[in-house]
Amino acid sequence: MLELKIEEKRVVLKEKLPLKEINLFCKQFLAMLQAGVHITKALEICIESCGDKGMKVSLNQIYAALMNGYSFSEAMDETNVFPRLLVSMIACGEASGNMCGSLKEVIMHFEQQLEMHSKIKKALIYPMIVVGAVVIVTIILMIKVIPNFMLLLTETGAEIPRTTQIVIAVSEFFVKYGIEIGIALCVCLTIGYLFAKSKQGKVILDSLSLKLPIIGCLNKKIITVNFANTMSMLIAAGVPILQAMEMTKKVIKNNVMQNELENAIHYLHQGSSLHNALQGGSVCPSMLIQMIYIGEEIGEVDEMLRKIGMYFKEEVDAQMMQCIILIEPTLTLILAVLIGGMMLAIMQPIFSAATAII
Known part of the structure; x- marks a missing residue:
């Protein structure tokens, strides 16, 4: 070593x-x-x-x-x-x-990390575009379109349904307090950004990211891939287990996993085996610990870690593909319901007035 x-x-x-x-x-x-x-x-x-x-x-x-x-x-x-x-x-x-x-080994490792980052970014691009489009369209409707329709409704003297009254009230609120809403939003975003950058905020957000439905499971698998691949590469290169764990702890960006690795390092210092040191954590899956145990028994910990890293990478790829398939139609449906609902609430009294005239 x-x-x-x-x-x-x-x-x-x-x-x-x-x-x-x-x-x-x-x-x-x-x-x-x-x-x-x-x-x-x-x-x-x-x-x-x-x-x-x-x-x-x-x-x-x-x-x-x-x-x-x-x-x-x-x-x-x-x-x-x-x-x-x-x-x-x-x-x-x-x-x-x-x-x-x-x-060669470190290049392969960096390639895997870059590939993972690229897939995550691609998975987030469509939702961000859709959410941005919804926000922009909603603001335009509330500030520009609906006030003009209010004038038209007033001229026709048509009865205004409850849903239309709600939409008009929201529009009036946006027009009247638009500047204040913008300032409050900027303040909230700034506070949220500063909180996310703070030490306590990172701990809370990292913990939350592991508990959310679907996303939490995916994050745990991504962390497992990074841990297994990093440890496998370092051990294969001849780095002692303790030093490999210290380095891997710095590579993993999640505070919850970092704390668990810190505890594992403490047990390793006391003479514990790697698989025993990792037990009891909330992030490392049992399959990872079992494969490490087998690796320790046959003297091929690095190879077992490499295999488990490959397995969970395939799991991550499959789950991300499923998320992308589900996200696109879901967001499209939400966009259609939100914008379509507002337009229907606006047009309904006009159609009613036109029908009455005919």
């Missing part, structure tokens, strides 16, 4: 680099190493071809550190903008003499 000697840096945190840019750099760097290019020369080429300003600055810092005698992993760690996972895998590659193999 390889003991990593990379220490935590007590420096001011900089803005982290986008994962997409980091993965692109890793691919370019790996291609040059495989072609036999020396590390410093490969880094020079990457700096020259880099299009991202933040990445170029960081690569220049790495290059300067290399010239001062740092190893590549130490130089990368000095910048404090690259993921700890990447730094550790490069350190493993340096220690084992297989830098290319370590880079």
Whole structure:
């Protein structure tokens, strides 16, 4: 097992680099190493071809550190903008003499993460567009369309149904207090944003994200995939279990899972096995723990984690597809009922008046 000697840096945190840019750099760097290019020369080429300003600055810092005698992993760690996972895998590659193999593993891991993020974004795009359209159309109807129809209704002298009266009352409220509503909405959104960014807010929202129907189950599976894939890669690279757990805890973004991993790390320090340390949590599924137990028995924990990661990734893909299939018609129906209901309430007295005249 390889003991990593990379220490935590007590420096001011900089803005982290986008994962997409980091993965692109890793691919370019790996291609040059495989072609036999020396590390410093490969880094020079990457700096020259880099299009991202933040990445170029960081690569220049790495290059300067290399010239001062740092190893590549130490130089990368000095910048404090690259993921700890990447730094550790490069350190493993340096220690084992297989830098290319370590880079291949981390590139595959980043590809999986980017693919997952892309699928989640695609699943959210349609609902966000529909919700935005509903809000915009509703505002236009309430502020512009309905007041004009009110004038027409007043001229016809037609009897106004209860539903139409409610819609008109809501429209009058929007017209009269539109500015106040806008200000209140901005204040609420600002408070909500600040709360979501606060430590307590993140804990509450992370806990809620695991308890919501359908979404909670999906989030647990996504966390399981990230945990299994990260641990599998680190253990296969020769990182000790305790250090692998520490690194994985930083990769997982959910506070509930982070706390459970912290408890597991405590039990590991006391000599517990990995599967026993993970028991009792609310996020890790029993199948994951059982597969880890089997891996510990046969000495292939990394392979069992890889398999469970693949299994839950397929589960996540299938569930996300089901959600997309259900979301589209549901939101379309809601849009039709909401907008159609308002238009019907507006047009009903006009049709009644026209029928009476005929």
